[in-house]
Structure formats: structure tokens, C-alpha cells
Amino acid sequence: MPAWPSFNAGLNFLGACLLTLGYFMIRRRQVKLHRLCMSLAFAVSIVFLISYLLYHYQAGSVKFQGIGALRTIYLGILISHTALAALVPPLALRTMYLALKKRYAEHRRAARWTLPVWLYVCVTGVIVYLMLYFLPLFHA
Secondary structure, X not given: OOHHHHHHHHHHHHHHHHXXXXXXXXXXXXXXXXXXXXXXXXXXXXXXXXXXXXXXXXXXXXXXXXXXXXXXXXXHHHHHHHHHHOOHHHHHHHHHHXXXXXXXXHHHHHHHHHHHHHXXXXXXXXXXXXXXXXHHHHHO
């Protein structure tokens, strides 16, 4: 199994962890820790995007090997993941901008949309990776 996809999945997992931790930190009114977690999540997402694009530029795409209902499930996850992944950069940038400008009421409203979309993209990125690289091992 290539190491690069594993690295990218690890970045997605780390991003999901940081987003979740950041959410819990703000719920506990730990603003500095929230800011740190969210800034790190943003940085991890940038590294992921660069790594993902470089990998697919060099390697192309990987075909899913499953059939039947499993293929339908995979495609449903992949399509929703891809569509929502395109929304994450503008949502995240807008939400961070509002926080940096201390427009906290607007930041909170934006974050109510940004967090679930961004978290979904991170988690489904890991699921897509697992389905692509580990499900074939069980069908061999």
C-alpha cells in the first residue's frame, strides 16, 4: 500500500481530532485553546490539500474494487465528500476572518455551518481511504 494515501488519511484524521477538540474547548470557554486547535486544523487542511493534489497529479486516481451495494455506498460517500470538500476552504476562510476581526456573533453563526461540513469532509476522507485500501484485503 502506498504511504502517501496513508499520510493523507492521517492528516484528515488529525484534522477531525483538532476540529472536535476545538469545539469542546470553546464550549468550555477555553478561547485560546479553541483558537489554537482551529488554527492547527486549518494548517493541517492546507498541508492535506497540497499533499493530496501532488499525489493525484503524480499517481492519478485509484479505482474502487467493491461491487453491488458496497460500491453504491462508496460512491455516495465519495460524491458527498467531494462536493462538500469544495465548500470547506471558503467556509473556513470566512469563519476565521470573522474571528480575526472580532466579529464573534457572525463567527458563531458561520461556524454552525462550517464545523459540521469540515468535520464531515475530514471523517469521510478517512472512510474513503479505508474503503479504497482496506476493503480489497477482505475480498482477496
